[in-house]
Amino acid sequence: MTALLTVDRVVKRYGGLAAVDGVSFTLGAGDVLGLIGPNGSGKTTLLGILAGTHDPTSGTVTLDGRVCSGRGAHRAVHAGIARTFQTTRLFGGWTLREALRLARRENRRPADVASDERIAALLALDGLLDRPCTSLTSAAQRLAMIALALATGPRVLLLDEPAVGMDTAESAALARAVRDVADDLGVAVVVVDHNMHFLMPLADSVLVMASGTVLATGTPAQIRADEAVIASYLGET
Amino acid sequence: MRASPLVRHGAVAAGLVALSVVAYLLLAGVQGDRGQVVLLVVVWTIALTGLNLIMGLGGYPSLAHVAFFAGGAYLSAYFLERGWPMALGAALAVGLTMLGGLVVALVFSRTRGQYFAIGTMFCTAVVYLVLTNATGFTGGPNGKPVDLGFSMTATLVLLAASVGLGLGAFYVLARTRFGDRLRAIREDEDLARHVGVPTARVKLVAMVLSSGFGAWAGVLFAQYNGVIAPSQFTFVQSFLMLVAIGLGGAGRLLAPLVGSAIVIGFTQLIKLGPGVSQIVLGVLFILVTLLVPGGVLGGLAQLARRLRRTPPAAETERSTPVRVKEAAS
Numbered sequence: 001m002t003a004l005l006t007v008d009r010v011v012k013r014y015g016g017l018a019a020v021d022g023v024s025f026t027l028g029a030g031d032v033l034g035l036i037g038p039n040g041s042g043k044t045t046l047l048g049i050l051a052g053t054h055d056p057t058s059g060t061v062t063l064d065g066r067v068c069s070g071r072g073a074h075r076a077v078h079a080g081i082a083r084t085f086q087t088t089r090l091f092g093g094w095t096l097r098e099a100l101r102l103a104r105r106e107n108r109r110p111a112d113v114a115s116d117e118r119i120a121a122l123l124a125l126d127g128l129l130d131r132p133c134t135s136l137t138s139a140a141q142r143l144a145m146i147a148l149a150l151a152t153g154p155r156v157l158l159l160d161e162p163a164v165g166m167d168t169a170e171s172a173a174l175a176r177a178v179r180d181v182a183d184d185l186g187v188a189v190v191v192v193d194h195n196m197h198f199l200m201p202l203a204d205s206v207l208v209m210a211s212g213t214v215l216a217t218g219t220p221a222q223i224r225a226d227e228a229v230i231a232s233y234l235g236e237t
Numbered sequence: 238m239r240a241s242p243l244v245r246h247g248a249v250a251a252g253l254v255a256l257s258v259v260a261y262l263l264l265a266g267v268q269g270d271r272g273q274v275v276l277l278v279v280v281w282t283i284a285l286t287g288l289n290l291i292m293g294l295g296g297y298p299s300l301a302h303v304a305f306f307a308g309g310a311y312l313s314a315y316f317l318e319r320g321w322p323m324a325l326g327a328a329l330a331v332g333l334t335m336l337g338g339l340v341v342a343l344v345f346s347r348t349r350g351q352y353f354a355i356g357t358m359f360c361t362a363v364v365y366l367v368l369t370n371a372t373g374f375t376g377g378p379n380g381k382p383v384d385l386g387f388s389m390t391a392t393l394v395l396l397a398a399s400v401g402l403g404l405g406a407f408y409v410l411a412r413t414r415f416g417d418r419l420r421a422i423r424e425d426e427d428l429a430r431h432v433g434v435p436t437a438r439v440k441l442v443a444m445v446l447s448s449g450f451g452a453w454a455g456v457l458f459a460q461y462n463g464v465i466a467p468s469q470f471t472f473v474q475s476f477l478m479l480v481a482i483g484l485g486g487a488g489r490l491l492a493p494l495v496g497s498a499i500v501i502g503f504t505q506l507i508k509l510g511p512g513v514s515q516i517v518l519g520v521l522f523i524l525v526t527l528l529v530p531g532g533v534l535g536g537l538a539q540l541a542r543r544l545r546r547t548p549p550a551a552e553t554e555r556s557t558p559v560r561v562k563e564a565a566s
Contacts, residue, residue: 074435091425102432103432149431
């Protein structure tokens with residue numbers, strides 16, 4: 001299988017500090033990649049580079065053979081990479097449907113995009129489309145942010161700590177929703193999270209970062225058994 | 238419950254035509270000091286319709302608007318002096334000012350909030366200095382007379398028609414994708430970029446359009462008034478324009494009209510002594526911002542909704558932010 005997303009030796013320097021220092025990996029359609037690592041290991045910065053939030057100092061991100069890094073977030077979205085944020089960000093008093101409409105209209109491949117109802121059903125947001133985003137529960141707002149990203153018709157979806165602030169039931173529902181998005185829409189998903197009970201069952205493969213570099217990659221089972229990962233991040237259980 | 242869109246658009250169009258007719262009757266009928274008040278309200282409404290795009294819909298508090306207003310007035314006067322036809326002079330004045338708007342937008346598109354306000358205020362200050370000191374072109378601090386390019390009747394008709402047409406253009410723009418994009422930028426610019434809005438370009442277009450409204454208002458003001466002087470284009474005027482949009486209800490169709498009426502009314506009609514009306518306006522602005530963040534029109538709309546007893550779910554404040562700045566992990 002040829003890779004949908006290819007990340008090639010991506011580096012991001014802030015002055016003398018390399019927040020991301022030569023990260024490479026590939027991802028196929030429908031794959032879910034868990035991105036873990038200690039605080040400050042460069043996970044969010046890497047996600048930002050993939051999404052066009054930051055320009056890489058060097059290295060490239062290639063989607064389906066086309067370089068899409070370093071050209072700004074709106075172009076990354078047009079190319080097919082959408083992200084969510086650690087903190088909940090939505091368009092204030094807009095209804096979810098209004099927000100989805102905006103995202104949909106910015107998209108140049110409208111045929112690829114699931115309908116509002118389909119997106120809502122995937123994320124268990126049925127019936128909430130016409131309520132102002134601010135009136136949703138915080139868990140629903142987290143899901144609404146994913147819905148907004150999906151309305152851009154992404155081929156790669158980047159989720160930055162989606163389960164933050166969710167209880168066990170909510171994060172389990174989120175995991176199912178992410179799995180459905182990957183399986184039903186064929187979207188490749190990168191998930192950053194610290195909650196291993198949420199992430200490990202969900203991910204097809206896991207990439208562990210430490211100090212801006214890749215410490216280990218493998219299946220969740222391999223990662224759980226990796227001594228370097230246990231030493232630097234997971235700890236003894 | 239809601240009327241069909243066609244009926245609503247028709248009603249708005251009819252209302253704007255009626256507004257233009259009323260503006261014409263007032264401009265032609267009211268004389269003296271009061272006539273001056275009518276003129277200023279009309280001219281400000283035209284100019285502020287542009288400010289309502291960038292500031293009202295886009296959330297960018299531009300303090301450069303009076304500079305564009307001055308650009309239209311002075312440039313059209315300059316071309317008239319050279320003996321150029323008025324229509325050409327007016328078009329050039331508006332065009333060149335919009336070019337200036339493009340430069341301002343390019344320079345300050347990377348700044349936000351108060352930094353954008355300070356940056357654009359700086360533009361107004363520079364334009365004011367040029368108006369006062371480039372005496373060869375501008376007549377210096379005392380200003381200069383403006384030749385009559387349009388007949389008085391034509392100026393009155395253009396003024397009155399521009400109010401309705403300008404607001405009509407705003408009404409249409411606010412309902413297009415462009416309007417949605419600007420509102421998205423106001424709510425959360427980073428998020429807007431991450432759903433695919435080319436924010437830099439949208440802001441640029443909004444700023445250039447906005448400067449066009451300001452310039453056209455300046456052209457008509459110079460024609461009607463017959464005299465232009467730097468004291469009409471100070472940064473205090475810029476602040477008052479900002480205050481007018483805030484008082485009227487940023488982003489709402491009639492905010493320019495309501496805001497202008499309040500601000501011009503306070504500064505021109507109620508003679509509170511020099512500086513005092515500005516202080517009163519300042520206090521009023523603070524009170525409105527604190528108590529009715531949606532401005533007069535926003536407050537009225539909220540009141541109307543409460544009277545109709547719409548379910549509260551449907552009327553959450555549009556301006557309520559739901560996010561905190563993202564912290565790096």
